[in-house]
Amino acid sequence: MEQHDHPWSGTIFVDGSFRKPEGGGLLDIRDKSSDEVLATAGSASIADVDTAVASAVTAQRDWAARSYAERAAVLRSVAAVLERSTGIRELIMRETGSIGGKADYEIAAAVSELTEAAALASRPVGEVLQTSHAGRLSLCERLPVGLVAAITPWNFPLVLGMRVIAPALALGNAVLLKPSPETPGCGGLAIAELFAQAGAPRGILQVLPGGEEVGRRLVEHPDIAMVHFTGSTTVGREIARATGSLLKKTSLELGGNNALVILDDADVDQAAMIGAWSSFHYQGQTCISAGRHIVDRAVADAYIRNLTDRAAAITVGDPFRQQTGLGPIINDAQLARARRLLGDAVAGGARVLTGGSNDGRFFRPTVVVDVDPASALWTEEIFAPIAPIGIVDGVDEAVALANDTRYGLVSSVLGADVHRAGEVARRLDCAMVHVNDATPQDEALAPFGGIGDSGLGGRAGGDANLEEFTELRWRTLSSSPVHYPY
Structure with a gap:
């Protein structure tokens, strides 16, 4: 992939076209393993946001007035373009630092989001209500929210962008997408290129790479009806404070500190395989990675040995240039945070059984025991390939x-x-739970989201998207004018 070989290099995507941003700012698109600059993206300004919003207001009204069949056809066309795409796999691998299998998953999952959203477009959007008034027809109908701002993360940028874009468009909204500055290519402008190649109507999707000021303007703009944010709990709180004061619909999919519970009758080999995938997949850089392995004492020794052996056998390196199991941590700040969390835990008495070292941003998969339950490594989201283990006696202690x-x-x-x-799963306080499977699970038809510090608002996926991206309206029709006393 040569630098600047994209039609979108140096641009943002506004009103259906790639254009230079006002002010001419740029964002480098880098290979996370080599730090090579692959291309550039335009860096939007506040003026660009305002221009994009004005375009989207008009486009959304026209788009919502189209038939469900027309909206569905556009989404299916985008899915077909994505399936034929030859460059996006490499871009995902290099821009996110992922192995090929992770890139393949993202593409397939994004196609699924588009095709399922196409089916969503034809779902019933209302119902007839009972009424005590003679001659009245009482209806409940769903209307598009309007303009949806989607602020997306760097870890699964293609599919997490499409998770918002596809259903929101299917239901008649327009979307303004701000991808993470770490992944403005595969998380933003490459998505815009898919829609442009599919012949999508102008203005229904705007892509605005940029920094905090772009996100802040999207959140605060009076014409933006809804903000959907996927990212850290810290930033999510800031967005919630801003949108709360504006009484703006908000959906926050935030971090996790997820538990993998291994009971005393578990198949240890299978459990360790699931545990390794849950904590180490994509360098542990997902909100649904396992951050805590809670193991019954009866199988703890065997589980720890098996998990340690599996971790030690995983290869780490540049996934674009060699066959490897894990790639790099996304950036130096994230690496420093992982090293700090691990170092503080070790200083508090934890023992590293394997891993714990790094060569640049390439961090070895790590198994840690004797972790203080009060340490940040146990209580916070890690976002690195580290598996802390806690040992318990019995089901009640595991659940607690x-x-x-x-x-x-x-x-x-x-x-x-x-x-x-x-039964153990039923007792766990979380929005998603799996029995005999890994914590990282996601399907376009399933409701995805969290409670507590893991989320605010609704769910994404399947029928939940109807709640997420529409507003309810009560409408009545009376057969003749109703008479009142005055």
């Missing part, structure tokens, strides 16, 4: 430890007796 967190995103329970494991 799993629930001892401010987060509430996802948990998994592993055990041979599926009914018993299911």
Whole structure:
């Protein structure tokens, strides 16, 4: 991939066209393994945001007036373009520092989001209500929210962008997308290129790479009806404060400190395989990674040995230039945070059984035992390939430890007796839970989101998207004018 070989190099995407931003700012698109500059993206200004919003206001009204069949056809066309795309896989690998399998997953998942959203467009959007008034027809109908600002993260930028864009458009909204500055290519402008190639109507999707000031203007703009943010709990709180004062619809999909519970009857080999995937997949840089391995003492020694062996066998390196299991941590700040969390835990008595070292941003998968439950490594989201282990005696202690967190995103329970494991899962305080599977799970038809510090608002996926991206309106029709006393 040569630098500047994209039609969108140096641009933003406003009113259906790639254009230079006002002020001419640029963002480098870098290979996260080599730090090579692959291309540039335009860096939007506040003036660009205002121009994009003005375009989207008009476009959204026209788009919402189209038939469901027309909206669905556009989404299917975008899916077809994505399936034929030859360059986006490489861009995902290099811009996010991921192995090829992760890039393949993102593409397939983004296609699924588009095709499922196309089906969503034809869903019923209202119902007839009972009424005590003779001659009145009482209806409840769903209307598009209007303009949706989507502020997306760097870890799965293609699919997490499409998770908002596709259903929001299917239901008649327009979307203004601000991708992370770490991934303005595959998380933003490459998505715009898909829509442009598919012949999507002008203005229904605007892409505005940029910094905090762009995000702040999107959040505060009076014509933006809804803000959907995926990212850290810290930033989510700031957005919630701003949108709360504006009484603006908000959906926040935030971090997680997810528990993987291994019961005393679990198959240790299978559990360690699931545990390794849950904590190390994509360098542990997902909100649904396992941050706490809670293991019954009866199987703890065997589980720890097996997980340690698996971690030690994983290869780490540049995934674009060699066959490897893990790539780099996304940036130096994230690396420094991982080193600090691990170092503080070790200073508090934790022991590293394997890993714990790094070569530049390439961080070895790490297994840690004897972790103080009060340490940040145990209580905070890690976002690095580190697996802290805690040992418990019995189910009640496991449930109590799993629930001892401010987060509430996802948990998994592993055990041979599926009914018993299911009962344990039922007791866990989280929005998503899996039995005998890894914590990282996501399907376009399933409601995805969190409670507590893991989220605010609704859910993304399946029928939940109807709630997420529409507003309810009560409408009545009377057969003749109603008479009142005055």
